[in-house]
Amino acid sequence: MIEFESLIKLDSSLKLLEGNKDGLIVQTISHFKEPVRGSLLFANKLKIIEALEKMEESKVGVVVQEDLWLKLTEEHQEKLKKSFSWVATVENVDHAMCKLSKPFYDQMFSDLNYFVDGRQLGTAEVHPDAEIAQGVFIGDSCKIGPGVKILPGSVILPHVEIAKGTLVYPNVNIYPFVKIGENCRIHSGTVIGCDGFGYNFFDGHHQKIWHIGGVEIADHVEIGCNTMIDAGTFSPTRIGSFSRIDNDVQISHNVEIQKNVIVCGTTGIAGSVVIEDYCAFGAGAGVAPSAHLEQGVQVAARAAVSANARIKKGETVAGHPARPLREWLKSQATLNRLAKKKV
Incomplete structure (x- = not known):
């Protein structure tokens, strides 16, 4: 929970247009597609404003880019x-995302105990039927379900939930606030929940957007190595x-992969x-940012979706x-014919 007055100190262009800033508390930042009660939402495009107007959750605050x-x-x-x-404006939403996300990140992460095993602290819930190998770190407030197997060298950081029957192979790293469903298989070298590669450029640097969304993996998912x-x-x-999901795959922040997808x-x-x-x-x-692939789409090897x-x-x-x-094959055939043509 962050006071609105504290946010103004981080970005002086933040102006409250509707609402009382005295005692105004912001719980977190959420996405306009998944609003959380008491949160702050950013809007820098008309389509986001239109989406906000259709939203059922009204107990949120909206920060709109000033020129919009x-x-x-x-x-x-x-x-x-x-x-x-409440409604506020800010000079530049991209800049504000970097500045205002930091205190909410700190609120979630700064007090986590990364150094003492949750079993030692007495805060980790490990089911008696789970099998945890030697050399595994189970973080503070983790929940490990029945039949889970975690093999040597894996690190499960605080506030991770792993449901029953899931197998975690050696040397997997799972960051805080990740949820993994039942009967999954996570292979060696994989990292789940690391910071997304999100930056906005201003003041001469690529400034970090602080990621607080975590990862949710449903049941019966298999993820390859690295x-x-x-x-x-x-x-x-x-x-x-x-x-x-095969080996050596990169899945970036906010991606939504639905059921029975092969990567x-x-x-x-x-x-x-x-x-x-x-x-x-x-x-x-x-696949480049913000693309949408409808049900049953097949993407050929080395293809690049815009x-x-x-x-x-x-x-x-x-x-x-x-x-x-078909269109791609025709273009390739045309290029081949042109290449063979005598100049």
Whole structure:
């Protein structure tokens, strides 16, 4: 919980337009798609404003970029003021994300005990039927379910939950605030819940956005060796049930992978990508930020899906940039013919 007055000290351009700042407490920061009561939401695009207006949760505060706010009609501004607990503006939302996320990160992480095993502290809940090898660290306030097996050298940091029957192979690192479902298999060298690669450039540097979203992995998921799954920014990165993720895969912050998805080795999935049920990725595929792949999409090996692209249900795409397979094959055939032509 952070006082609004403290946030003003971090970004002097923050101005409260609606609400009483005396005693105003902000619980956390959340994403506009998953609002949390008492939280702060950022809006720097009209489509986010439109999404906020459809939101059922009204007990939140909204920070709108100043130039966007000024473009709204007075009627629209008044409607927003009445819709939420409080409304504020800030000169630049990207800058504010970096500055204002830090105290909420500190609130979650600064008091965690990374140095003493939770079993020693008496705060870890390890089911009697779980099997924990020698040389495993179980952090403060972790919950380890029945039948879980954690093999030597793995590190489970504070506030991690691992449900029944899950197998964690040697030398896996699981960061705080990660939830792993039942009967999963996590192979060696994988890291889950590390900070997302999120920065905004200002004041001559790439400034960090502090990630507080964690990771949620559903039941019956298998994750290969040396794969990285980053924590979400303000809401969790999610992996759906029965999905299979190969070795050396990068899954970035805020990615949503739904059920029964196949991701082959060395694939890279950038931030805020949505991948619906039954999609499949050939080896070395790449997906740029905020793309949306509908159910059953297949992405060929080494294909590159563009930022903000929407690939329709059941489509197979290939190439760079990724486009329908037939179209890509035609373009390749044309290039081959041109290459053989005598000049």
